[in-house]
Every structure is written in C-alpha cells, then in structure tokens.
Amino acid sequence: MSNAASITEGRDIKLTATSILNAVFEHGVKVALAPLLGILAFLMIWSLAAQNINTSLGQFPGPTDVWQQFGSLYNEHKAERAKATAFYERQEKRNAARVAKDPTYVPKIRAYTGKETYFDQIVTSLITVMSGFILAALVAIPLGIAVGLNSALRSGFNPIIQIFKPVSPLAWLPLVTMVVSAVYVSNDPLVAKSFLNSMITVTLCCLWPMLINTSVGVASLDKDLVNVSRVLRLPALKHVQKIVLPASVPMIFTGMRLSLGVAWMVLIAAEMLSQNPGLGKFVWDEFQNGSSNSLARIMAAVITIGFIGFLLDRGMLALQRFASWDKDSAAA
Amino acid sequence: MTPILDISHIDMVFPTPKGPFTALKNVDLKISKGEFVSLIGHSGCGKSTVLNIVAGLYQATTGGVVLHGKEVKEPGPERAVVFQNHSLLPWLTAYQNVELAVKQVFGKTKTKSETKEWIEHNLKLVHMDHAMHKRPDEISGGMKQRVGIARALAMQPDILLMDEPFGALDALTRAHMQDSLMEIQNELKNTVIMITHDVDEAVLLSDRIVMMTNGPAATIGEILEINLERPRDRLALAEDSDYTHLRSEVLRFLYEKQRKVENLASVKKSKAKKRNDKNQHHAA
Numbered sequence: 357m358s359n360a361a362s363i364t365e366g367r368d369i370k371l372t373a374t375s376i377l378n379a380v381f382e383h384g385v386k387v388a389l390a391p392l393l394g395i396l397a398f399l400m401i402w403s404l405a406a407q408n409i410n411t412s413l414g415q416f417p418g419p420t421d422v423w424q425q426f427g428s429l430y431n432e433h434k435a436e437r438a439k440a441t442a443f444y445e446r447q448e449k450r451n452a453a454r455v456a457k458d459p460t461y462v463p464k465i466r467a468y469t470g471k472e473t474y475f476d477q478i479v480t481s482l483i484t485v486m487s488g489f490i491l492a493a494l495v496a497i498p499l500g501i502a503v504g505l506n507s508a509l510r511s512g513f514n515p516i517i518q519i520f521k522p523v524s525p526l527a528w529l530p531l532v533t534m535v536v537s538a539v540y541v542s543n544d545p546l547v548a549k550s551f552l553n554s555m556i557t558v559t560l561c562c563l564w565p566m567l568i569n570t571s572v573g574v575a576s577l578d579k580d581l582v583n584v585s586r587v588l589r590l591p592a593l594k595h596v597q598k599i600v601l602p603a604s605v606p607m608i609f610t611g612m613r614l615s616l617g618v619a620w621m622v623l624i625a626a627e628m629l630s631q632n633p634g635l636g637k638f639v640w641d642e643f644q645n646g647s648s649n650s651l652a653r654i655m656a657a658v659i660t661i662g663f664i665g666f667l668l669d670r671g672m673l674a675l676q677r678f679a680s681w682d683k684d685s686a687a688a
Numbered sequence: 689m690t691p692i693l694d695i696s697h698i699d700m701v702f703p704t705p706k707g708p709f710t711a712l713k714n715v716d717l718k719i720s721k722g723e724f725v726s727l728i729g730h731s732g733c734g735k736s737t738v739l740n741i742v743a744g745l746y747q748a749t750t751g752g753v754v755l756h757g758k759e760v761k762e763p764g765p766e767r768a769v770v771f772q773n774h775s776l777l778p779w780l781t782a783y784q785n786v787e788l789a790v791k792q793v794f795g796k797t798k799t800k801s802e803t804k805e806w807i808e809h810n811l812k813l814v815h816m817d818h819a820m821h822k823r824p825d826e827i828s829g830g831m832k833q834r835v836g837i838a839r840a841l842a843m844q845p846d847i848l849l850m851d852e853p854f855g856a857l858d859a860l861t862r863a864h865m866q867d868s869l870m871e872i873q874n875e876l877k878n879t880v881i882m883i884t885h886d887v888d889e890a891v892l893l894s895d896r897i898v899m900m901t902n903g904p905a906a907t908i909g910e911i912l913e914i915n916l917e918r919p920r921d922r923l924a925l926a927e928d929s930d931y932t933h934l935r936s937e938v939l940r941f942l943y944e945k946q947r948k949v950e951n952l953a954s955v956k957k958s959k960a961k962k963r964n965d966k967n968q969h970h971a972a
C-alpha cells in the first residue's frame with residue numbers, strides 16, 4: 357500500500373520535473389532562441405540578396421562587409437585620437453621649451469582641429485536629440501497641464517495643435533535655419549548654429565505628442581479624485597502637485613516615449629538635409645564620397661541608428677518603470 | 689435634540705440636452721448629532737444627488753443645506769465623503785492617502801509625531817494597521833474601502849457621508865465591514881448619512897431609514913425609526929421579531945409602494961431592440 361503510494365508519488369515528481377523542464381525550455385525558446393533565429397534568418401536573406409544587387413558603387417554590402425567597416429570605423433577613431441594626443445604632446449613640449457628660454461612667454465594652447473570621427477558624430481547626434489527633447493518637455497508638459505485643466509484654453513489650443521501636429525518637422529527646417537541665422541548673431545557663440553537648427557527641429561517635432569498626451573492625461577483625470585481634492589479643499593497649486601501631476605504621469609511618459617522615437621528619426625533626416633554634424637551628415641558624406649566602401653559604411657550607420665533608437669526607447673521605458681506608479685502602462 | 693444638519697426643501701434640476709430634468713423635488717430632512725441615517729431607494733432615484741448636495745459637490749437649484757447654522761456652499765473636510773469606489777490615490781500607500789487628508793485638515797494644529805499617531809490610530813480603527821504601507825493595487829476591495837473610511841474618519845468630520853460604501857463588495861466582506869462600522873460607530877458616535885441598496889444593511893446599522901420615491905422629481909416617501917437596542921448582533925437579530933417587522937416594512941415600501949417593474953421591463957426591451965439593430969447592421 358505504502359509502496360504503491362510512494363511509486364505514484366515518484367512518478368508525480370518525475371512528471372512535474374519534466375513539465376518544469378518543458379516550461380523552462382519553452383521560456384528559453386521564446387526569450388533567447390526565437391530572436392536569435394530571427395536575426396540569423398535576416399542575416400542570411402540579407403547576404404543572399406546583397407550578392408544579387410549590383411550598384412554603380414559595386415556590389416551591395418553583405419553582413420561581413422559591414423562588420424569590417426565597423427572595425428575600420430573604430431580604427432579610424434583610434435588613429436584620430438592618437439593624432440590628437442600626439443598634437444597636444446608636441447604643443448606642450450614646444451611651449452615648455454619656449455618658457456624655459458624666455459620665462460615671460462605666455463604659452464598659447466591651440467585646440468586640435470581634426471576630422472570628426474564616426475563616434476564623435478554619434479555623440480553629437482545624441483546630445484542634439486536629448487537637448488531638443490528636454491527643451492520640448494520643459495515647454496510641452498507645463499503647457500499640457502494648463503491646457504488639460506482649462507477647457508477654454510483647450511478649445512483655444514485645439515486648432516493650432518490639430519494643424520501643426522501633422523506637419524513634418526523637416527518642413528520647418530528652412531524656416532528654422534533662416535530665423536536662427538538672423539536672430540542668433542554673436543561673435544563668440546556658445547553653441548554652433550547648426551546645432552541650434554537641428555535641436556530646434558527636434559524640439560518642434562517632440563512638442564506635439566507630449567503636449568497632446570499630457571493634456572489628455574490631465575483632462576481625463578478621474579472625477580472621483582477631483583472630488584477628493586475638493587472635499588479636502590486642496591489649494592490650486594497643491595491640487596496640481598498632489599493629484600493632477602501624479603495621475604497624468606503615465607500619459608506624460610507615453611507622450612515622451614512617442615516623441616523621443618520620432619525625434620531620433622527626424623534628427624537623422626535633418627542632419628542629412630542641412631549638413632549639420634551628426635550621424636545624418638556621416639551618411640550623406642559617405643553617399644557623396646562614393647568610394648567602394650561607402651555603401652557598407654552607410655549600412656553600418658543604418659544599423660547604429662537603429663540600435664541607438666532601440667536603446668533610447670528602452671531607456672525611456674526604464675525611466676518610466678522607475679518613476680511611474682502605474683506599472684501596467686510601462687509594459688513594453 | 690436639536691438638529692445639526694438641516695436639508696431644507698431642496699429641488700434639483702439638471703440641465704440636459706433634452707431640456708431641464710427635475711431629479712429631486714422638495715427633499716426635506718433634519719438630522720441630529722450622532723444619528724445614523726440610511727438613504728434607500730431604487731437605482732436612479734436621486735440618492736447620490738442628495739448626498740452630493742450635502743457634501744457641497746452639487747448646488748441645489750432651490751432650497752439649501754445648513755450645517756451647524758451655516759449654509760453649505762462648497763465641499764469641505766467637515767463633511768467627509770466615502771465614495772463608492774474607494775477613490776484612493778493609486779500612487780500613494782494607505783498611510784500616505786490618510787496622511788494627505790490629515791495634513792490638509794490638521795497641518796497647522798498637529799505636530800509631526802501627533803500627525804503620525806493620528807494616522808496610525810485611524811488605520812488601526814479600521815483594522816488596516818498591518819497593511820498601511822501597501823498601495824491600493826496591492827490590497828483587496830474591502831481593504832481599500834476600509835482605508836477610504838479611515839481617511840474620512842481622520843478628518844474628524846461633523847458629518848460622515850457614505851455613498852454605497854460597501855456596494856462593490858461581496859456579501860461576506862460586506863458583513864465584516866458592517867460589523868467594523870458598527871464597532872467604530874459605537875466608539876465615535878459620528879453623525880452619518882449612508883446610501884445603501886441593501887435592506888438588511890440599512891436596518892442593522894441605522895437609527896432612521898429614509899426611503900425615497902422613484903424619480904423623476906423624487907422625494908422622501910417614508911421615514912422609518914429603527915429603535916433596536918445597541919450594540920446590535922446580526923445573528924441574534926435574524927430571529928428577532930422587531931427586526932423582521934422593520935425589514936419587511938422597508939421591503940414593502942420598495943417593492944409594493946414604489947414598484948419599478950414596468951420601468952425595468954421597458955429598459956430591457958429597448959436594450960434588446962438596440963442589440964438587434966446592431967446585429968442587423970453587422971449583417972448588412
């Protein structure tokens with residue numbers, strides 16, 4: 357009797373063990389194996405297709421060509437940095453020698469003016485997109501709260517939002533460029549004009565999704581929560597701070613994530629169009645350059661752009677998970 | 689006893705797209721200090737409207753509400769409200785939800801440690817001290833309602849207004865909550881207006897049951913005094929003849945004098961018709 361029981365028990369344990377294994381396996385397939393297979397399939401189709409496409413710049417680059425270009429872009433970057441260090445060393449030595457000869461000599465320090473490397477361009481683009489994004493957030497979120505709270509303001513703003521929302525920010529680019537060069541005149545500019553142009557373009561495209569989502573979040577505030585605030589007689593400022601703002605945080609983040617995604621796409625296009633420093637300019641320069649490596653280098657840039665866009669989105673998501681009380685709305 | 693709350697000849701007319709809609713007509717009620725009054729009536733008759741007018745969330749079209757000799761013009765913490773769906777701020781813990789109210793009401797008069805003590809005292813009162821640092825999405829419906837009650841009690845209101853506080857809870861949890869509420873009431877002797885759909889709940893908890901006629905132009909139909917001795921015990925009362933009698937009085941009012949059968953039937957019919965229309969649309 358007791359033997360039989362222990363046998364069935366043993367089988368049960370085995371059963372659960374296999375089912376656990378199955379579950380782990382299934383999970384593993386979903387989490388690691390499936391994406392890996394997807395990437396492999398993509399690489400295969402890519403290299404097959406590449407072999408059959410001939411352009412005026414030679415065969416379309418396959419995965420290996422692009423990989424090599426990543427390597428050479430990195431080497432170029434290192435070489436450029438080595439040149440810069442060498443330049444500063446030489447300058448320091450020269451200055452030291454002159455000071456030794458003539459103690460009254462005030463050494464001149466010149467900055468190294470080398471070519472911007474691929475990695476410099478990435479950093480430039482990242483700084484531009486983040487500055488434009490933050491500037492937009494500083495304008496759009498307070499404005500969105502005001503618009504969401506006040507229905508008269510909402511009716512006033514609505515036509516403006518509706519008309520400017522569908523405009524591609526690139527259409528603004530010529531206007532922005534002209535206005536910046538007319539208004540931003542200084543002998544010792546804090547930041548380059550080209551940076552301002554790109555940044556303002558990014559700001560213009562980030563503005564609308566954040567403004568709309570914030571105001572919708574604020575306007576759709578649960579009526580019961582408003583009543584709680586009224587019963588407590590919270591003063592206006594406290595009402596916004598304690599009730600309105602936290603309640604709309606999920607929607608604000610949704611708007612921020614949307615705009616950052618769009619901003620990154622728009623920035624690359626703006627840099628290509630206006631030859632402003634950044635990844636977009638890199639792509640354009642390679643295209644104009646037209647060497648046998650150009651296509652592979654552009655493809656490398658395309659992959660980089662995609663990867664950075666993905667990381668930006670994940671970063672926003674992580675920030676949302678950290679800052680928002682509503683974990684459901686922060687699901688991928 | 690002199691009344692502390694005087695609901696005086698209230699009419700409520702809502703402007704609607706189809707023209708003005710008279711929800712309440714000549715509602716008149718006086719409530720004494722420490723009294724527990726239930727409002728009962730069929731759905732849509734205007735119970736919440738009465739409560740919202742007392743709370744100051746709505747303004748009566750004619751007539752008015754006087755509390756402690758002062759006319760009610762706006763909402764305020766001396767008329768604390770417990771809402772049907774708890775209305776806790778989802779981003780704050782139970783403690784912080786009560787804290788928001790306590791700081792707003794007693795921010796200037798209580799010291800830091802007194803504030804903390806008072807918050808914890810009120811959470812203990814509703815048996816929520818074990819989970820006071822949990823957020824609303826981490827606790828059950830009954831627990832949320834407990835926190836909502838603690839928040840209202842913590843304001844030390846002159847009158848406590850509850851709109852179907854246990855309406856969304858299952859029967860067992862509801863019984864627990866009713867017992868808790870009686871226990872608290874025994875200790876604090878608050879003045880309470882509570883809306884309910886539940887006849888047993890009304891008889892068990894109240895000193896008076898105010899029964900409302902069906903809308904539109906709803907008004908107070910009858911008022912039933914519940915003179916059952918306190919403390920009340922639900923098991924003992926179940927066999928009590930007075931209790932059974934009072935209970936059937938309320939049932940008679942609701943289901944004989946204020947029948948809603950034809951209304952319900954017509955609602956069902958029109959809904960079914962709508963559904964058919966939709967289906968036909970889909971088919972086409």
Ligand SMILES: Nc1ncnc2c1ncn2[C@@H]1O[C@H](COP(=O)(O)OP(=O)(O)OP(=O)(O)O)[C@@H](O)[C@H]1O
Pocket residue numbers: 702703704709711729730731732733734735736737738903
């Ligand atoms: N803001 C409003 N505008 C127009 N009509 C309203 C408004 N609020 C309530 N009403 C109407 O007034 C009547 C009474 O509503 P009320 O919410 O007070 O009913 P109730 O008795 O609380 O119902 P329930 O038991 O379902 O909660 C209903 O016919 C409702 O449609």
Ligand SMILES: [Mg+2]
Pocket residue numbers: 735736737851
């Ligand atoms: Mg109601």
